[in-house]
Amino acid sequence: MKLPYLPDYDGSSFFDFVSTHHPELALRSHGMATVHDQMPTVGPVTVPSATTVLALKYQQGVVIAGDRRATEGFQIADRRIEKVFKIDDWSAMAIAGAAGPCIEMAKLFQTELEHYEKLEGMPLSCEGKANKLGQMVKANLPMVFQGLVVMPLYVGYDLKRGEGRIFKYDITGGKYEESDYHAIGSGGKDARNTMREHFRRGLSEQDALKLALLSLYNAADDDVGTGGPDLIRGIYPTSKFVTAHGITDVSDDILRAVYDEMMTARRSRET
Template identity: 50%
Template sequence: MTTSTDGGGRLPDAFLRPGSSSFVEFLGEHAPDLLPGRRTAPAPGTTSDLAPHATTIVALTFGDDDGGRGVVLAGDRRATMGNLIASREIEKVFAADDYSAVGIAGSAGIAVELVRLFQLELEHYEKIEGSLLSLDGKANRLATMIRGNLPMALQGLAVVPLFGGYDLDRATGRIFSYDVTGGRYEEHEHHSVGSGSVFARGALKKLWRPGLHADGAVAVAVEALYDAADDDSATGGPDTVRRIWPVVATVTSDGYRRVADADLAEVVSRIVDERSAGHAGGGRA
């Protein structure tokens, strides 16, 4: 954010006064034009049709017998612009803070900007209050930010995130979904958003089970994305030629961790081998 100083080279008084723990509220008061939802909306049928769109995101909870509990978020790497592939390597899953993550579907540029602002919001709160915001509080802050983007959403530049994290108070992983108006809904066990979500949800329903450990949950997430890519042209499957894998992250009591590409390559190899064997044996992959 660009700021000006007074004649003595000091920051404006607004930056030195104690105020709200919300960075979004501060920005709305002193530089509202920098908020994603405060921009001039494009004319219908112009920019919204040309902006790259991102899909698909899946999330699922896990908890094994050894007490390891948490949530997995995963997203494919394709962004589309109409009938064209705008990018094969876009990242759609990000750490929100040490104990939460957010995946984005919708208008890619607005969504990435919203995520960065959300990260600043949580960091600002922690610095002002000296403590972490609760997981419910984080989910509510994100809902408020999505609601602020409603004018852009009505013009076709919608952002629909999927939020998940480890609840330090409940010692478990939780998932939250949203609509374009900022409505917040807690999901249980698993969920998916984006154009390929209907196919991903079908896979999640069949593959998810109580007692999954982290590695098993990662494999389920990758297979759900694989199924989505099989039926949805806007969702990119694992690219074994270019070595492009989904972005997959786990959030546990140890914090946010992105799964290494080498591990994902092994998971994808197993899925391909199993489905190839199914075809060879006359079964349905």
């Protein structure tokens, strides 16, 4: 017996369900005209923005990392924001752009994959997950014109291929796979320059982590929107390993040890 307050919906996509029955919670790209009718054109709004995140492949999978700073104009809005999220057992997502919508998209993506797996009895493929995220980015397009840009970086371990994969997106939801590494955000170019110089295929897990942290450190050195390690407050980038064994968080103790080694090496070169 169908309960009277539940709508008639047979699909396995939670995102499509919300978009159809509660469009105010998940804007769709074809609703752009409605959005502009309801929201006066006042130019981009100023909201806290997440800045630099990156991912790079190594022997066992992918390391994904992001700094902890959120900016609002020329002010630091938050020093401890989380930009890297576990999505399911074999995938993670990092965000750059308007912090609020970015975090909401990560939460919705988590729910989408859980909902699909419960209804279908099996998880989506790595490619399918990447496609789903592209649909969500596309649905956010109307808000881009208000300055609420959401730019995700998605990584997953493909169990069929036996390898880690990295996907980037444009603001229209276009999906592109990177073969080795990528970085996005205000310091993305600086981080990519460091990875381009030092990356090599077949890195060990420890070397991949060191390169990820070095890339974020160099980005923070040149980009005011990217936060470097804060040794006084004990704030370090968020880092996760994505492998066939699942998602592993890198502890602050390990991050601190890597940065201590990095600082010691730099001081020795300067003296």
